[in-house]
Amino acid sequence: MLPVIWFCIVAVMIAVYVVLDGFDLGAGICHFCVARNERERQTVFKTIGPVWDGNEVWLLAAGGTLYFAFPALYASSFSGFYLPLMMVLWLLILRGTAIEFRGHLHNEVWKPLWDFIFCGSSVLLAIFFGAALGNVVRGVPLNADGDFFLPLWTTWTPGPEPGILDWYTVLVGILAFLTLTHHGALWLGYKTTGAMQERASKTAAAAWYATVACTVLVTIVSFSVQPHLATSFSAQPAGYIFPAIALFGLAGAWLFRRRGDDLKAFLSSCAFIVGMLTSVVFSVFPLVLPATDPRYSLTIHNAAAPEYGLRIGILWFIPGALLASGYFFFLYRKFAGKVNVAE
Numbered sequence: 024m025l026p027v028i029w030f031c032i033v034a035v036m037i038a039v040y041v042v043l044d045g046f047d048l049g050a051g052i053c054h055f056c057v058a059r060n061e062r063e064r065q066t067v068f069k070t071i072g073p074v075w076d077g078n079e080v081w082l083l084a085a086g087g088t089l090y091f092a093f094p095a096l097y098a099s100s101f102s103g104f105y106l107p108l109m110m111v112l113w114l115l116i117l118r119g120t121a122i123e124f125r126g127h128l129h130n131e132v133w134k135p136l137w138d139f140i141f142c143g144s145s146v147l148l149a150i151f152f153g154a155a156l157g158n159v160v161r162g163v164p165l166n167a168d169g170d171f172f173l174p175l176w177t178t179w180t181p182g183p184e185p186g187i188l189d190w191y192t193v194l195v196g197i198l199a200f201l202t203l204t205h206h207g208a209l210w211l212g213y214k215t216t217g218a219m220q221e222r223a224s225k226t227a228a229a230a231w232y233a234t235v236a237c238t239v240l241v242t243i244v245s246f247s248v249q250p251h252l253a254t255s256f257s258a259q260p261a262g263y264i265f266p267a268i269a270l271f272g273l274a275g276a277w278l279f280r281r282r283g284d285d286l287k288a289f290l291s292s293c294a295f296i297v298g299m300l301t302s303v304v305f306s307v308f309p310l311v312l313p314a315t316d317p318r319y320s321l322t323i324h325n326a327a328a329p330e331y332g333l334r335i336g337i338l339w340f341i342p343g344a345l346l347a348s349g350y351f352f353f354l355y356r357k358f359a360g361k362v363n364v365a366e
Contacts, residue, residue: 025334026327029092030311032340033085034304040081041152041300042206042293043351047075049207051118051145052200053230055138057211057222064138066362068122070214073358075122077351079115084347091336095169095326096311103163103171104155107187111151118144146200153199157192160249160303161185162313162320169321171314181248183315191248198237202299205230206292209276213285214362224280227288231277238273238299251313252306262305269298 050071058064090097101108117140125137158173161181165171176186208227212220246252256262272294279288307313312321327333 025330025337026092026323027309028337029088029327029333030304030308030323033088033092034301036081036085036088038297038300040078040085042296043078043081044075045203045206045296046210046289047071047078047207048145048149049203049205050211051141051207052149052204053208053211053223053226055142056226057208057215057219059218059222061134063219064134065126066215066219067211068125069362070211072122074354076119077354080347088340092328092333093311093321093323093326094328096321099165099169099171099321099326100312103173104158104187106173106175107151107155111148114144114148114151118148149200149203150193150196153196154188154192156199156303157195158187159312160195160245160252160307161189161191162249162315165312165314165316165319165321167319169319185315191244194237194241194244198234198241201230201234201237202296205234205276206289206296209280209285209289209292212280213289216361216363220285227276227280231273231280235273238269249307249313251310255306255308259305262302265298265302265305267298269295269302272296272298 050067054064054067058067086097121137121141121144125134125141127133162185163171163173164184173185173187176188177184179186179189181189181191205227208223208230212223212227215223272291275291276288276295279285279291309322309324310320311323311326314320328336
């Protein structure tokens with residue numbers, strides 16, 4: 024029972040990270056579309072300025088929890104995905120540096136340079152995070168010792184010797200890019216006014232249609248790439264609640280945006296992301312890292328830490344999670360409302 028609980032905890036923490044830091048990434052992706060001058064670009068940074076670094080805490084917390092609860096998974100994935108993890112680390116560093124450094128100097132080269140880095144790193148992070156999710160769904164070439172190595176690409180096709188990038192993982196990466204673009208545009212629409220809000224709404228509308236098309240395509244091909252998905256939903260029909268949440272979230276984002284209710288549209292986008300991620304988690308359960316050879320797949324049982332450690336960890340996790348949640352509740356209440364471009 025404890026491995027199941029910790030599996031759910033890790034899944035929730037990853038979902039919280041994607042929802043919160045996702046609109047940061049989305050704001051970076053589409054800020055050139057929404058902001059047309061320096062004052063408007065400053066407004067984009069103000070919408071995420073108080074929260075962006077706090078949002079990334081959930082990524083660190085999820086990684087730490089993964090190390091504690093499923094050390095075998097942590098060891099296999101962090102060694103096998105060493106190259107993309109280093110690329111993600113540098114992108115996170117560049118993105119944070121761009122946010123902090125762009126206001127230090129005022130000339131015609133400095134700010135555009137950091138704006139470009141902010142946008143580019145946000146785009147690449149969204150695609151890499153999506154490709155990482157695609158790798159987890161597709162499976163990796165684990166051996167009997169729980170080790171694997173993936174080059175950046177091989178033949179661009181899923182198979183017994185895949186690369187990190189193939190047509191499937193790139194397709195999932197594009198879906199992540201479109202989803203976070205839509206998510207970030209809705210956030211900017213909620214936090215801004217006037218012409219910026221109108222441009223954010225138009226960007227969200229275009230991204231919504233692209234996201235719908237890509238979601239349908241990825242869903243169809245995922246069932247052929249990973250047969251375990253169909254098995255999970257056939258064995259537990261109650262799991263269809265998770266795709267239903269995603270569908271309702273996607274429909275709500277369109278409906279509320281059309282009605283001009285920016286907050287509900289953004290919350291609907293949050294529901295779509297949570298529904299998509301929980302659908303993936305449910306469909307691979309009890310696997311935590313599928314292998315191309317199913318005999319060597321890591322599950323919640325063979326990858327979990329000893330039961331005593333998991334039991335003691337719960338006692339420390341609960342107060343820590345309550346403290347972090349209380350802080351975030353205060354933070355978002357403190358900085359609620361619109362950011363005025365004229366301020």
